[in-house]
Amino acid sequence: MNISEAAKHCGLSPQTIRYYEQINLVTPARRKDNGYRDYRKQDLEQLNFLHRARETGFSIEECRELLDLYQNPARQSQHVHALVLEKAERVATQIKHLNAMHKELVKLAKSCQDDGAPHCAILDNLADHDMETAQ
């Protein structure tokens, strides 16, 4: 199976797959006589796993760790559990931060007259006031 077909199956782009190989995130694909990469089922499994893990919000380095655990029969599920919880917490923090940002933006929008006049409360706000964000 060529790289673009593999890409369709795992939801990643060919470029991304090559990139993952380049940074040693996946084991290099075997090659055909013409030098083309050749993918089989177990390769797709790895790539699929990565696609899902990235989609779930894990960084490349976290994916590396998860993939190690995934492929390590002696793993302890506690370890994975801790990783996921930690990630969930970080996402929660990010959400808090974005909520504060959103609130601030809505406040800014409301403060503005929204007409053709040059005076703009938004710009005054950005120039003068402190932000009331969390974090």
Add this chain to the structure above:
Amino acid sequence: MNISEAAKHCGLSPQTIRYYEQINLVTPARRKDNGYRDYRKQDLEQLNFLHRARETGFSIEECRELLDLYQNPARQSQHVHALVLEKAERVATQIKHLNAMHKELVKLAKSCQDDGAPHCAILDNLADHDMETAQ
């Protein structure tokens, strides 16, 4: 005023200020005889504005636009208003996405036994299932 004092006043680091000058986001500071950058009140105003705008979630290019508007006496507040609303919408989308991600992570965490055993439902989930995120 040297760069590090200016940095303290506007909440940015000296490196960031130099970077903003380098990418032509701020007007270059005048220099003392020794080559050091020399900051005055109106310079700080610009830097402060940028600090707040970045904190509020605007990208560098958006900041460039906002700063232009801020310094343009002929601006129309509609224009700024539109920019802010658009930004608020994008932040809302991002929040939705992160909420879905968080939900998924919590679900994953709950599915796992969290013991010393090698079996781990989290890894099974990442390997097998589709994610139920928005977008």
Add this chain to the structure above:
DNA sequence: GGTTGACCTTATAGCTACTCTAAGGTTTAA
């Protein structure tokens, strides 16, 4: 006058996670 430490300068590389481009080889179909 010399030295130390804290500042300042520039240029350059590194970070994340790709994406895009260029320049070229291979395969397939018309």
Add this chain to the structure above:
DNA sequence: TTAAACCTTAGAGTAGCTATAAGGTCAACC
């Protein structure tokens, strides 16, 4: 045979800094 659609690699570009190196300057102390 020729064009389109693949494949390959290497290298640059993206955002927004941060860190490093290699050097100049300044203020204080002895």
